[in-house]
Amino acid sequence: MYDPRLSVIGERLSGISRIIVVSSGKGGVGKSLIASTISLLLARRGFKVGLLDLDFTSPTTHVVLGARGIHPSEDRGIVPPTVHGIKYMSLIFYLGDQLAPLRGSELSNALLEVLSVILWGNIDFLIIDMPPGISDPMLDVLKYVRGARFLIVTSPSKMAFETVRKLLLLLKSLKAPVIGVIENMKMDESEYVRREVEALGEIFLGEIHFDRKLEESLGSVSKLLETGFAREVEEIIQRILTP
Numbered sequence: 448m449y450d451p452r453l454s455v456i457g458e459r460l461s462g463i464s465r466i467i468v469v470s471s472g473k474g475g476v477g478k479s480l481i482a483s484t485i486s487l488l489l490a491r492r493g494f495k496v497g498l499l500d501l502d503f504t505s506p507t508t509h510v511v512l513g514a515r516g517i518h519p520s521e522d523r524g525i526v527p528p529t530v531h532g533i534k535y536m537s538l539i540f541y542l543g544d545q546l547a548p549l550r551g552s553e554l555s556n557a558l559l560e561v562l563s564v565i566l567w568g569n570i571d572f573l574i575i576d577m578p579p580g581i582s583d584p585m586l587d588v589l590k591y592v593r594g595a596r597f598l599i600v601t602s603p604s605k606m607a608f609e610t611v612r613k614l615l616l617l618l619k620s621l622k623a624p625v626i627g628v629i630e631n632m633k634m635d636e637s638e639y640v641r642r643e644v645e646a647l648g649e650i651f652l653g654e655i656h657f658d659r660k661l662e663e664s665l666g667s668v669s670k671l672l673e674t675g676f677a678r679e680v681e682e683i684i685q686r687i688l689t690p
Contacts, residue, residue: 452563456591459524459562462569463497466595467626468588472614474579476602477631480665481655482576483511484680485598487668490532495570497527500537501588502578503557509539513666524566531668536565554583562591581614589623596624598687599649601640602632608640615647626687627652652686655679 460466469482479500486498500508509515517528518540527536538561567573575595578584588595597618601611611628618625627650630640634657644651655676664670671677 450559452559453591455563456559457593459565459567460573460592460594463567463573464571466573466575466592468575468577468592468595468597469600470577470585470597470614471579471600471607471611472581472585473601473607473610476600476607477655478579478600479507479576480511480661480676481600481629481631481680482574483508484671484677485684486533486572486574487512487531487672488677488681488684489572489574491672494572495534496532497534497536497567497570497573498576499561499565499573500539500576501558501561501584502576503538503554503584504578506537506539508535508576509537511665511671512668514539522566525564526566534567534570536561555587558584558587559591581610581617585614589618589621596626598626598652599628600631601628603630603634603637603640605639608643612643612647615644615649619647625649629653629655629683631655632657653679653683655683 471478486496490496500506512530514530520526527534601608628644629652633654641651658674658676661674661676664674
């Protein structure tokens with residue numbers, strides 16, 4: 448049966464110049480922190496930016512942004528609140544501290560609903576923070592979010608990269624555009640991830656070194672943007688923006 452939300456999704460996303468899907472396939476690699484920081488740094492450069500947290504079970508971008516006491520409004524759709532210059536939308540606004548134990552078709556239905564009701568307007572970038580795993584949300588984003596490009600995050604762990612490898616192979620098989628791969632939480636001089644990424648024919652965007660001061664900056668955007676972590680993310684953004 449035809450779902451009318453599918454045509455609405457295209458309309459909702461039509462004013463967005465570039466959609467970057469930050470994904471990993473693996474949890475615990477710092478994906479949400481990187482997605483949030485990229486959004487903040489792009490906004491600081493003067494771009495109009497949206498950030499969408501699509502983690503249905505454990506959204507965390509609000510912790511990074513210190514987004515408390517704010518809520519979306521409604522105007523024939525959901526209007527995201529602006530946080531630190533970013534149009535920000537997260538299921539935390541509706542879930543609070545509750546879990547959303549969705550599965551299968553319920554996940555797909557929830558994702559379609561989210562994509563069809565949010566009013567982003569005309570913006571330069573929409574950063575989508577994906578949940579971990581290569582499952583329904585990833586497959587639905589590949590199917591329904593036209594023009595999305597994928598930014599992949601891994602840790603130096605060989606086990607983490609094995610999941611990332613499978614994701615990269617999936618994206619390649621579907622001819623989905625991959626911006627490149629970021630190695631986060633780097634603690635040594637190993638070239639393992641770089642070699643493996645380049646062997647797959649993908650772009651290795653760079654390393655972000657483990658920053659012991661990062662944890663104490665969470666919730667304070669001014670502190671976050673002064674960290675070594677943010678400086679290295681800034682360098683990666685420059686590589687992404689440079690043709």
